[in-house]
Amino acid sequence: MEKFQESMYKLIVETSTKLPKDVRRAILAAKLKENAGTRAAMSLDTITDNILKADENVSPICQDTGLPTFKIKVPVGANQIKMKKAIRQAIADATKDTKLRPNSVDSITGDNSGDNLGDGTPVIKFEQWEEDYIDARLILKGGGCENKNIQYSLPAELEGLGRAGRDLDGIRKCIMHSVYQAQGQGCSAGFIGVGIGGDRTSGYELAKEMLFRSVDDVNPNENLRKLEEYVMDNANKLGIGTMGFGGETTLLGCKIGVINRIPASFFVSVAYNCWAYRRLGVKLNAETGEIQEWLYQEGEEIDFAKADKEAAAALEQQEEKTRSITLEAPITEEQIRELKVGDVVTINGMMHTGRDAIHKHLMDNPAPIDLNGQIIYHCGPVMAKDAEGNWEVKAAGPTTSIREEPYQGDIMKKFGIRAVIGKGGMGPKTLAALKDHGGVYLNAIGGAAQYYAECMEKVEGVDLMEFGIPEAMWHIRVNGFTAVVTMDSHGNSLHEHVEKSSLQKLEQFKDPVFK
Ligand SMILES: O=C(O)C[C@H](O)C(=O)O
Ligand code: SF4
Known part of the structure; x- marks a missing residue:
């Protein structure tokens, strides 16, 4: 060996x-x-x-x-x-x-x-x-797609779909719901592994096991083959699309397995995997x-x-053609107010990373640098030190922004931050703060870590390294970093819109299909 x-x-x-x-x-x-x-x-x-x-x-x-x-x-x-x-x-x-x-x-x-x-x-x-x-x-x-895994205990009452009973049709509803609830946050278009039966642990185990099947295989179990095909045909009608931007493809693969259960339990476990299905x-x-x-x-x-x-x-x-705007920090409130959902923004100059640990830290502590008019990037990069001891960005795509929802609006106001970049969008608290303060949310493409690393010309410094490499605050000079405005300072949110319209579309799958 x-x-x-x-x-x-x-x-x-x-x-x-x-x-x-x-x-x-x-x-x-x-x-x-x-x-x-x-x-x-x-x-x-x-x-x-x-x-x-x-x-x-x-x-x-x-x-x-x-x-x-x-x-x-x-x-x-x-x-x-x-x-x-x-x-x-x-x-x-x-x-x-x-x-x-x-x-x-x-x-x-x-x-x-x-x-x-x-x-x-x-x-x-x-x-x-x-x-x-x-x-x-x-x-x-x-982690972003792992956070979108979901386990249903049947019978259940599901948003948009009504009652899901303890039968094949109930399972169908759970799977359709699992795709809806992930929205774009697990970097759609995604792949799902589904485990029917077992207990809470073995059900999830089976769901993950399904992710080891080949995307192209055909389920030998006739009922499950039909269900897999049904899900592939219909989940894409939800219109969530790549990164939750809306579009034709929401799901790239669905693999379902079944194991026995005990009489009192009926679990349907779903493991969601992003497009970066490694x-x-x-x-x-x-x-x-x-x-x-x-x-x-x-x-x-x-x-x-x-x-x-x-x-x-x-x-x-x-x-x-889509409107394309270039931004460079420090950014003024006036510049931000001009941006609208759908605009493509190209960023040059400085941005500063900040994810979970930084947001929590900034609530009660001063910032290590002046963040007035600056851009925060929700990102935990892969970094390497070269022979001269300089940091080099090896991979640096966005992380799921919704985790910062409790902090984001307050932090933007406290430090005068004008733009945050992340993926998957944020909630009503941040949307209200963007309107009030004059801020914008930019959605970068989740998983595109090489694409963004290439836009990063120089690491100017790092603070709060005690939080570890992914969680530290990196000060990075970029050139040609592109992202889309998905939440603007006028109260518009593409995420809110796609969530609402996909819920409406989900309702068309309410009636029984598998008897
Ligand atoms: O941790 C990260 O860098 C990203 C994470 O996988 C996410 O999707 O939020
Ligand atoms: S950021 Fe990466 S790991 Fe996280 S969900 Fe997106 S592609 Fe997957």
């Missing part, structure tokens, strides 16, 4: 940096469906551009490299203790090489272990089998640990460029 650790390192790097072919195919199909010039089409362009940049740079597709979860099938007699040790070392090495973000945080103190090792991280699950080779699979599922697998020689075959990689190379050309040609034909 001398090659096992090296093989696990390769599996980690490949999973973090290269989307598998089955996922690429699904994204390409979505891209071909969107009309050129729409926000959804523009977002998909950024997404495919990002996928190619990650290939080229061998850098994380998304900065949130998730909670590494390994599923390993081994022949009888394989030494699982040694394998576990090798995997942990490979994880630490990949973190050091900035292929993974240091993501393991002490739940009480908030301390980041720095190497992705800690109690419960990574997750490694072994199973014995009768084959003579090792099957090792890895999923890197980020899961791969390898077959290994059980003697040497060497890679024999990569999984999920059947079929031809996926050519996004052809779809790009078609979209560009269609765009040329369009008469109405």
